Amino acid sequence: MKKVGILGGGQLGRMLLQEAANYPVETWVMENDPTCPAAHLCHHFVTGNIRSFDDVYQFGKQLDAITIEIESVNVDALEQLEKEGVKVIPKPSALRTIKNKITQKEFYQANGIPTAAFVTVANKEALKSHLEFLPAAQKLGEGGYDGKGVQLLHSFEEFELAFDAPSVLEKKVAIEKEIAVLVAINNKGEQAIYPPVEMVFDPNLNLLDYQIAPADLEDKTLWRVEAIALKLVKALESPGLFAIELFIDKDGEVLVNEAAPRVHNSGHHTIEAHSSSQYDMLWRILLDFPLGSTTALLPSSLVNLIGEPGYSGDVNYEGLEEVLNMEDVYVHLYGKKQTKPGRKMGHVTVLGKDRHDLVRKAHQIKRILKVKS
Amino acid sequence: MKKVGILGGGQLGRMLLQEAANYPVETWVMENDPTCPAAHLCHHFVTGNIRSFDDVYQFGKQLDAITIEIESVNVDALEQLEKEGVKVIPKPSALRTIKNKITQKEFYQANGIPTAAFVTVANKEALKSHLEFLPAAQKLGEGGYDGKGVQLLHSFEEFELAFDAPSVLEKKVAIEKEIAVLVAINNKGEQAIYPPVEMVFDPNLNLLDYQIAPADLEDKTLWRVEAIALKLVKALESPGLFAIELFIDKDGEVLVNEAAPRVHNSGHHTIEAHSSSQYDMLWRILLDFPLGSTTALLPSSLVNLIGEPGYSGDVNYEGLEEVLNMEDVYVHLYGKKQTKPGRKMGHVTVLGKDRHDLVRKAHQIKRILKVKS
Numbered sequence: 029m030k031k032v033g034i035l036g037g038g039q040l041g042r043m044l045l046q047e048a049a050n051y052p053v054e055t056w057v058m059e060n061d062p063t064c065p066a067a068h069l070c071h072h073f074v075t076g077n078i079r080s081f082d083d084v085y086q087f088g089k090q091l092d093a094i095t096i097e098i099e100s101v102n103v104d105a106l107e108q109l110e111k112e113g114v115k116v117i118p119k120p121s122a123l124r125t126i127k128n129k130i131t132q133k134e135f136y137q138a139n140g141i142p143t144a145a146f147v148t149v150a151n152k153e154a155l156k157s158h159l160e161f162l163p164a165a166q167k168l169g170e171g172g173y174d175g176k177g178v179q180l181l182h183s184f185e186e187f188e189l190a191f192d193a194p195s196v197l198e199k200k201v202a203i204e205k206e207i208a209v210l211v212a213i214n215n216k217g218e219q220a221i222y223p224p225v226e227m228v229f230d231p232n233l234n235l236l237d238y239q240i241a242p243a244d245l246e247d248k249t250l251w252r253v254e255a256i257a258l259k260l261v262k263a264l265e266s267p268g269l270f271a272i273e274l275f276i277d278k279d280g281e282v283l284v285n286e287a288a289p290r291v292h293n294s295g296h297h298t299i300e301a302h303s304s305s306q307y308d309m310l311w312r313i314l315l316d317f318p319l320g321s322t323t324a325l326l327p328s329s330l331v332n333l334i335g336e337p338g339y340s341g342d343v344n345y346e347g348l349e350e351v352l353n354m355e356d357v358y359v360h361l362y363g364k365k366q367t368k369p370g371r372k373m374g375h376v377t378v379l380g381k382d383r384h385d386l387v388r389k390a391h392q393i394k395r396i397l398k399v400k401s
Numbered sequence: 402m403k404k405v406g407i408l409g410g411g412q413l414g415r416m417l418l419q420e421a422a423n424y425p426v427e428t429w430v431m432e433n434d435p436t437c438p439a440a441h442l443c444h445h446f447v448t449g450n451i452r453s454f455d456d457v458y459q460f461g462k463q464l465d466a467i468t469i470e471i472e473s474v475n476v477d478a479l480e481q482l483e484k485e486g487v488k489v490i491p492k493p494s495a496l497r498t499i500k501n502k503i504t505q506k507e508f509y510q511a512n513g514i515p516t517a518a519f520v521t522v523a524n525k526e527a528l529k530s531h532l533e534f535l536p537a538a539q540k541l542g543e544g545g546y547d548g549k550g551v552q553l554l555h556s557f558e559e560f561e562l563a564f565d566a567p568s569v570l571e572k573k574v575a576i577e578k579e580i581a582v583l584v585a586i587n588n589k590g591e592q593a594i595y596p597p598v599e600m601v602f603d604p605n606l607n608l609l610d611y612q613i614a615p616a617d618l619e620d621k622t623l624w625r626v627e628a629i630a631l632k633l634v635k636a637l638e639s640p641g642l643f644a645i646e647l648f649i650d651k652d653g654e655v656l657v658n659e660a661a662p663r664v665h666n667s668g669h670h671t672i673e674a675h676s677s678s679q680y681d682m683l684w685r686i687l688l689d690f691p692l693g694s695t696t697a698l699l700p701s702s703l704v705n706l707i708g709e710p711g712y713s714g715d716v717n718y719e720g721l722e723e724v725l726n727m728e729d730v731y732v733h734l735y736g737k738k739q740t741k742p743g744r745k746m747g748h749v750t751v752l753g754k755d756r757h758d759l760v761r762k763a764h765q766i767k768r769i770l771k772v773k774s
Contacts, residue, residue: 069418348690
């Protein structure tokens with residue numbers, strides 16, 4: 029059996045490991061917290077710092093292949109492992125391009141991939157030369173995650189809110205729709221693309237409100253989304269499973285927001301809605317098996333279960349019974365013992381043919397199921 | 402989080418644990434082999450003998466609830482645990498009735514549950530008084546499993562093949578169809594029944610050839626199957642997930658073949674074909690959540706991957722790539738490193754609307770995918 033390791037032990041690792049049990053593979057996970065969501069679902073758990081060269085290198089050199097479930101890992105160590113013959117998916121070069129928002133945006137620019145106009149700034153002071161750019165989103169080069177590290181700046185009055193670090197200042201897009209698309213690419217360069225999903229955000233938390241799949245797009249927009257996503261992934265020159273988030277603006281233009289070189293929150297619905305989920309697909313790539321099918325069995329909606337504001341401590345899922353009683357509803361809890369405001373604690377997928385019913389159930393679930401302490 | 406243990410660490414335990422990761426539950430497994438299929442997917446693996454009173458008792462007394470994935474466990478210890486307040490599902494009394502084929506048949510008789518005519522015999526010698534019963538199936542009271550412990554006796558000439566142990570001699574049924582049905586019953590006595598599946602057996606190995614769901618039954622036969630299965634499960638007076646195997650004979654009579662008080666090989670298709678799989682359903686019962694829906698999303702066929710005759714040793718899945726390339730096909734391998742003839746190594750589920758296509762793909766998979774060494 030091939031030995032495959034995952035850097036990071038959060039919910040994405042957990043769901044990867046649920047799927048790994050269908051394949052002939054021996055699994056490793058490294059994470060600093062031995063009670064993390066993925067720790068008990070692998071053959072070998074290693075307590076370690078995924079940002080440390082030594083930890084990642086020692087962890088990886090015993091493996092046939094290694095992947096990530098979070099970008100904030102030590103890329104130097106992955107490069108060394110790649111040199112020594114470990115299969116690293118995604119390739120460290122692609123990961124390096126993506127994990128810093130500045131290099132990511134420069135990569136889009138260099139490869140003719142449409143994205144919102146931007147300038148890069150070294151610190152807060154440097155923002156002052158670009159006030160004509162407001163309203164804009166300031167995105168930290170390194171360390172942003174789950175809506176953190178992004179700050180909307182509407183006018184000079186909000187200057188005090190700005191990050192004082194290398195960052196991207198991105199012109200605010202007049203967003204019509206936010207969508208995401210998953211692309212798989214294997215070692216032979218074969219690709220498979222999932223139908224785009226549509227995301228509705230909560231403007232307060234800057235977190236996903238609910239998601240619906242497939243996205244309701246005009247044909248020409250769909251083709252453009254697919255063409256851009258494929259172009260982006262091919263330009264990264266790396267096998268892997270990639271999630272591309274895009275905006276459709278009020279003029280119908282398609283712009284890449286950002287990309288992730290890994291399984292992604294926007295792909296949870298693929299567990300039930302697709303014959304090959306994003307997790308299944310990544311194992312196929314890691315183990316050199318044929319790509320799976322990206323055809324949807326049914327449309328779906330998806331609600332993220334997020335720690336309620338004002339509650340921290342031992343988690344209590346208020347309304348869980350009621351949601352478990354609903355038809356065609358799939359609850360996934362991530363096994364985190366502690367909740368805090370905004371923490372991703374689980375998700376719920378709804379399958380069904382009727383789009384109105386999918387949206388109605390998503391709203392119902394959001395109303396009923398609350399992550400409290 | 403509730404603490405729940407599973408006695409046995411085979412593939413059924415493995416699939417239970419894949420599903421457990423969606424629920425707030427801390428999992429334990431006991432099995433004598435620390436490399437068994439389920440060992441690495443639980444929070445706490447305990448090496449121990451599931452037939453030993455002390456091992457089962459020590460394992461269970463730290464838990465909120467305990468279940469089984471195989472019948473051959475120490476029932477005395479489970480009874481003691483039940484007395485001490487551990488939730489044991491299925492109840493030890495139901496397990497005791499079912500795990501011995503003699504008491505199981507007597508239970509059917511006592512409760513008016515139709516089953517093939519039988520006599521019980523204490524040993525090989527005692528068979529001689531029942532030669533008028535041949536052709537018959539002799540079933541060992543204890544220890545039969547996976548087609549072992551069952552011997553067809555056609556005539557006196559085959560007497561030498563007979564088991565020399567307490568057993569049931571069951572009159573051969575003129576079988577038209579073999580079907581299986583899963584029934585869930587929770588602590589409140591609420592029930593849910595899955596659509597019956599139809600099984601086609603290989604007469605040589607006495608192992609499942611392929612399975613198709615739903616079974617093609619006339620309405621009145623379907624109602625009779627459901628009524629008998631529910632009557633049987635209610636008479637056991639135990640919450641749990643039960644699999645009932647039945648014969649439809651050439652006259653259209655419905656007869657119970659045998660029952661299992663646990664998740665079962667005949668329910669693997671529920672992972673993809675149902676919104677609540679048999680594994681999901683058992684967690685709902687164990688954790689006192691509402692029962693799931695037993696509605697099928699799509700019809701399915703299922704092929705068991707069995708170690709080929711003549712091959713023992715490190716497993717090699719010949720044709721795996723080709724099957725992974727097929728549409729609407731779901732491969733589950735059980736992570737067993739060693740194959741031997743007849744060993745259950747995995748299964749493949751096919752989803753689809755067209756019954757002919759389901760059967761065609763099942764045959765194709767059986768032809769392509771071979772478990773060798």
